[in-house]
Amino acid sequence: MSRESKKALYLLGERLIKYRWPVTILVVLVTVWFGWHASRLFMITSFGDLLPQSHPFIKIHNRYAKDFGGANNIVMMVETEEGHLFDVEKLAQIYLITEEIDKVYGVNHNQIDSIG
Structure with missing residues (x-):
């Protein structure tokens, strides 16, 4: 470090110590100002x-x-040609379809909703 740099740093240190209360008040005011503005920020990621x-x-x-x-997301619908959807055979078919979808790579098991 050069002699001029050391002299400048010592001078800065002396000034900061001499004017420590105004510097402290200035730092507190700037911190409060930035904190107030930071509290008003609204961040959203979409x-x-x-x-x-x-x-x-x-x-x-x-x-x-x-x-x-x-x-x-994928939505699948199963429709019956006769009878209703809540027969044991139809529910078994829906269960098998659900199981096959669950085996597909990348499908999140926790997001599968099914009546089967």
């Missing part, structure tokens, strides 16, 4: 905001996301 909203695929996604829960 993956959808990063997507190009004018793209046709994104428009379709936005249109149907409310009904089907988003792009990463």
